[in-house]
Amino acid sequence: MNGKLKQLLQSEKGEASYISSFLFILITVILITFIINVFHIISVKQELDHCADQLVKQIQLTGGTNGGTDSLFSFLTSQMNDVENLSYQIDASGSPDKIQIGSPFYVTVTGRCYLGGFWKFNLVPINIRAQGAGVSEHYWK
Secondary structure, three states: OHHHHHHHHOOOOOOOOHHHHHHHHHHHHHHHHHHHHHHHHHHHHHHHHHHHHHHHHHHHHHOOOOHHHHHHHHHHHOOOOOOEEEEEEEEEOOOOOOOOOOOEEEEEEEEEEEEOOOOOOOOEEEEEEEEEEEEOOOOOO
16 A cells, blocks of 8 residues: 555656645645745734824823723724734833823734645734834823
């Protein structure tokens, strides 16, 4: 049995066997699945970049974080599928609640996606991070 299988795989005849056709189709499906997963991760990165940019704009105008920042973050991330542990962090020289005019601040949005195939096996975890920077435009007395 092993000899016939080895002989079929090493055959150099012009005719295609069932085994070689099956292997070709299997490898093609695996490659297409991998490509689709990579495009999904790229689109999640773009969505996180957009989320970070929107948070920067909102913090610039209000001069800090408030309840509106949390509601904007939850609105922007509500449509993201297959992303876990979504969070944001604000780094400012003082309190992130009140950032004085002209003071720089940095926003970091993080999440986790998985490479896993058609059936969501979650084989390879990938941490995705998007960053944004801005300067406060609000004067605090």
